Amino acid sequence: MTAQPQIELSNIDKHYGAFHALRDINLTIENGQFVALVGPSGCGKSTLLRSLAGLESISGGTMKIAGEVMNGVPPRKRDVAMVFQSYALYPHMSVLDNLTYSLRLKRRPKVEAEVAANEVAATTGLQKLLKRLPRELSGGQRQRVAMGRAIIRHPKAFLFDEPLSNLDAALRVHMRKEIRALHDRLKATSVYVTHDQIEAMTMADHVVVMREGVIEQQGAPLELYDRPANMFVAGFIGSPAMNFVEGTVDDSGAHVTLTLPDAPSIGIGRALGPGRKVTLGLRPEFLRLATGDKAGLRLSVTTVESTGATTYISSLGEPEIVVVVNGRTDVAAGDTIALTIAPENVHVFDPETGMAI
Structure with a gap:
């Protein structure tokens, strides 16, 4: 029996008034796959991710997560965890309290929540930082806390919205390796939005190149590099960009x-x-x-x-x-x-x- 895809998007459309933000999006993401949505600003990649999270409502099509239709389902019932560019940590809470917040909302016992937090801290290298406040952490450490807060929920999918954009170049390289290694250890399903094609190429199993709300091409990173479907993909994938001569x-x-x-x-x-x-x-x-x-x-x-x-x-x-x-x-x-x-x-x-x- 063929395994059920973790995420299925069929003919997804999204309108903001007269603006057509997503156009007939079809995408299948297998369980445990790392998929990168990449493209220039305004291409629709973040809108698609937010639609998956339930933060945006779609205008048409069918969205399934773990085989269940998610159209109209509120974010809290989708069992996905989103990691934002801004980290979105509670500034007055310690790292431990930030990690356990979602479990405390579900009225889990304090001891159980702290055991889970310590396990996540060990996975993300935060063991010595549990008593600190977010303002006492570096950018990379804050991003680890944001990821740890997502991991502790054991969601059906992790959704990353340009999580490394606020970091310096050297730390971005380090963190993209950490995120990929974490994905492999957890055997998670991850959807990662970025405008940086190097991040997409080096981290993802499957890259989706978008432009103006349309998927221009999708496939394995080197497949897109070797056999671009059009000039847009050819010019976007690869650094420096491809030369074009008439x-x-x-x-x-x-x-x-x-x-x-x-x-x-x-x-x-x-x-x-x-x-x-x-x-x-x-x-x-x-x-x-x-x-x-x-x-x-x-x-x-x-x-x-x-x-x-x-x-x-x-x-x-x-x-x-x-x-x-x-x-x-x-x-x-x-x-x-x-x-x-x-x-x-x-x-x-x-x-x-x-x-x-």
């Missing part, structure tokens, strides 16, 4: 002449109709500096930025081309460089629809 398929059907100075030609590893207008997607990390007399895409360098382990080279002109080089390079601003890329690493899109060809 061109025309030449008479051979297997090369594209680019609309760049000197009209360079790039192999596309497939046959298309000669004369067809296309947009090529070239990931910066797959572009290679050409050596010797090897022909390639010639660019005038405008900036060179090195982090020590990686060098970022940017070209002058429109469109800007970004190249990622492992290690260091002698290339300097003002130089002219030649680049090559293997045909299997070239993405081809229809310039009118933006869809992958």
Whole structure:
């Protein structure tokens, strides 16, 4: 017998007056899966999460959690736990009291609540902080308390609403590892909203890319990276973003002449109709500096930025081309460089629809 999905969203719509915030959302989340909802501000990802939590009412469609229809069910009866960006801790309560609050509301015995809190504290590394107030904690510690308060309820799903946005870069990297490790230990079902595609790629089993209330594409992180369905997903997944260059398929059907100075030609590893207008997607990390007399895409360098382990080279002109080089390079601003890329690493899109060809 096939296991029942933990969350099922079927044809979900959400309207705010004339504004269509969610459009025909279909998403299945398996028990124990970590799903990231990602996209630019205003794409509908937080609205979808809040709808799951019951904080927003949907305008159409069916929402199920653990097989039960949740349409119209109030938040307190959905058995989900939400972790907010703002932590949402009670400032006058100790860490222990924040952790046990939901259990005390259910009139659980004090001893039972404290035993549960100590177990959660051990899981989240809060054992030595139970007597402190939120103002005496660091940002990362407050986020642990917020997660602990969710864990203690043993919910059917954890809902994370950009929980790391208030942390500095180094702590975000540390906390995303902690959240993923915690998810694995608890064998939980997690839905995680973020605008940071690196967080989505590194934490999630399944990534859902949204734009203007629509799911543009969903799948495993590397599936979206390797086979983006359209230019939006291709440009959103990957850092630095994919380069896009217009061109025309030449008479051979297997090369594209680019609309760049000197009209360079790039192999596309497939046959298309000669004369067809296309947009090529070239990931910066797959572009290679050409050596010797090897022909390639010639660019005038405008900036060179090195982090020590990686060098970022940017070209002058429109469109800007970004190249990622492992290690260091002698290339300097003002130089002219030649680049090559293997045909299997070239993405081809229809310039009118933006869809992958």
